[in-house]
Amino acid sequence: KQEVTQIPAALSVPEGENLVLNCSFTDSAIYNLQWFRQDPGKGLTSLLLIQSSQREQTSGRLNASLDKSSGRSTLYIAASQPGDSATYLCAVSKAAGNKLTFGGGTRVLVKP
């Protein structure tokens, strides 16, 4: 059974600092990995999707890497801003059109 872990559970940084969020998964036979953002009381916004054959994806200040063999992904957020404060979730899928298995999330607070 796939298990996804996110460390740390919470993170507080001053504005401008780079953020590093970690995600690990126990079964390396994944189809893709997604990073989501969730604001309090809201739904999920997809940030980045990495296919199992890819090593990384970038979008603006966000960069996500994937090391499938070691079961790890890292989300980097450069030059953090207070608006980046949210919970970040990673999730893996075993096959196309398959369910997502989520990690517990990392709650991020960026202080002005």
Next chain:
Amino acid sequence: SAVISQKPSRDICQRGTSLTIQCQVDSQVTMMFWYRQQPGQSLTLIATANQGSEATYESGFVIDKFPISRPNLTFSTLTVSNMSPEDSSIYLCSAERGGADTQYFGPGTRLTVL
């Protein structure tokens, strides 16, 4: 991308009653899913909503408690039956068009059971 709406956005219900949550996607999708997010927790899949056939439920979730319908490729409903306070959660609908597509999420329905 796909835009997903859910109704209601929130509700407060009495113990023993049932609530039906609607999920509408703005385009045809292959897969639709229902997740539950209990307070302070991450998301757990309840079931996959299959178009034209019975939903596929995850371990720990049963059809009598969470009946699901999916009459077409853009719409699904989840009913939370005979509710108890333990059912207080956010319920989220998601959809995927298949292939290498991302999974899109609705805004969620915040349910409180008294």
